[in-house]
Amino acid sequence: MKALHGHTDSYYAATANDPQEYPHLEGEVEADVCIVGGGYTGLSSALHLAERGYRVVLLEAERIGWGASGRNGGHVGVGQRRGQGDLEAMLGFETAKQFWDLSIEAVQLVESLIVRHQIQCDLKRGIMHLAAKVSHDKYLKDEAKKLREKYGYRQVEYIDKEEAQKLVGSKRYLGAQMDLGSLHLHPLNFALGLSQAGASAGVRFFERSSVQGYSRVPPFRVKTARGQVKAEKLVIACNGYLENLEPRLTGRIMPINNFILATEPLSEDLASELIANDFAVQDTLFIINYWKLSGDNRLIFGGGENYTKRFPKDIRNFVRRYMLKVYPQLKNVGIDFGWGGTLAITMNRMPCMGQLNPGLYYSQGYSGHGVPTATFAGKLLADAIYSESEGYKVFSALPKIDFPGGTLLRWPGLVLGMLYHSLLDRIGY
Incomplete structure (x- = not known):
């Protein structure tokens, strides 16, 4: 298998559907809306705006889906990154219920886009949450x-230790929550499918066109090395790859790196032993382990993270240690791929969405819940540009909290916090 040109060497890039390669931006072009970032947020926003008749230009610094949108675990779960109990305590039951209902809408949006645009991305149903401790x-x-009982969501059920261990072939876990309303998929092929749908709707995509700066009032002038876009509306959709492009947003997110491996193809018997129901799986540790079976019966396993700009030298063995804690029976199974990606977390682990100036929209900080949330965020931004929407109001009303110390001191504070939670993962009940 050969990785898709311009993408990191991952299982997803090696099994990507044939994408269209888009040009660099050359000279000046005009649009109603310019979008910066070719991940789920930007792709979804572009598609939904183009379908409403807007002239849309999307600028991507690398390749479409190059960032976390093309490298993640592929889980499409209902709910938010924070549990409903936490949201009730933070926001009250009525608002927490709104976020729950919107999360269901987000998952349904992903599925409807896949069906409507016939995106081939190994779509499967079901996520299992495994308890790592008694508590x-x-x-x-x-x-x-x-x-x-309280939210009327009938697609979730609890199963006990014995049944959970049978379903996942591991003695490590103590019970599980089964969610039939969630999905999982091949994330890069989903992103590429969104771009193909957008191009068919009239979106103009420009790859390898890194944005160097932009004016802050409309008409916006968005500059790259070789050209610029003039547009009445601007959407910043960069998430973990924002860097210093927009200083007003950088302090609200912390980029962190997560790592994944893909095994060699497994036999049907071994694949069934690991995940008998072919659900995606994730555990309850703070530094989460998550896994699923690919369309060709590989185990895609995510485990471990770091908080610097450097990835481990040997990602395969870095993640393999986490995999073997769950599945010691895989010690002789070959690892064909290992890769990493950068995501963005927020202080409250909820998305950060809104306007910086009239006509300048943004969304970021999906905190590891990006496939449904970022796709939905793109639609909400399109809704807000077209006409104010209730979903956009709910998300944009969330508090915008900067990390203490801003961009200079947020890193050591995060590392200390993560080390503390990592210690809790190892001890206690």
Whole structure:
């Protein structure tokens, strides 16, 4: 298998659908809306705006889906990154319920886009949440009951230790929450499918066109090395790859790196032993392990993270240590791919969305819940540009919290916090 040209060497890039390669931006072009960033947020926003008749230009510094949108675990889960109990405590039940309902809408949006545009991305149904500790097991059981009784969500159920261990072929876990309303997929092929749908709707894509700066009032002039876009509206959709492009947003997010491996293809018997129901799986540790079976029966396993600009030298063995804690029976299985990507977390682990100036929109900080949330965020930004929407109001009303110390001191504070939670992952109940 050969990785898609211009993408990191991952299983996803090696199994990508044939994408269209888009040109560099040359000279000046005009648009109603200019979008910066070719991940799920930008792609979804571009598609939904173009379908409403807007002239849209999207600028991507690398290749479409090059960032976290093309490298993640492919889980499309209902809910937010924060649990409903946390959201109720933060925001009250009514607002927490709004976020729950919007999360279901987000998953449904992903599925409807795949079906409507016939995107081939190994779409499968179901996510299983595994309890790593006794206290986590009680939480999953209570949460399943709450979701069914208080939120009317009937697609979730709790299963006990014996049944959970049979389904995942691991003795490590103590119970599980089964969610039939969630999905999982091949994330890069989903992103490429969105771009193909956008191009068909009239979006003009420019790759390898890194934005060097832009004016802050309309008409916006968005400059690259070889050209510029003039537009009445501007969408910043960079997430973990924002860097210093927009200083007003950098302090609200912390980029962190997560790592994934893909095994060699597994036999049907071994694949069934690992995940009997072919769900995507994730555990309840703070530094989460997550895994699923690919369309060709490889185990795609994510584990471990770091907080610098450097990736481990040997990502395959870095992640393999986490995999073998869950599946010691895989010690002799070959690892064909190992890769990493950068995502953005927020202080409250909820998305950060809104306007910086009239006509200048942004969304970021999906905190590891990006496939459904970023796709939905793109639609909400398109809704807000077209006409104010209730979903956009709910998300944009969330508090915007800067990391303490801004961009200079946020890193050591985060590392200390993560080390603390990593220690908790290893001890206690």
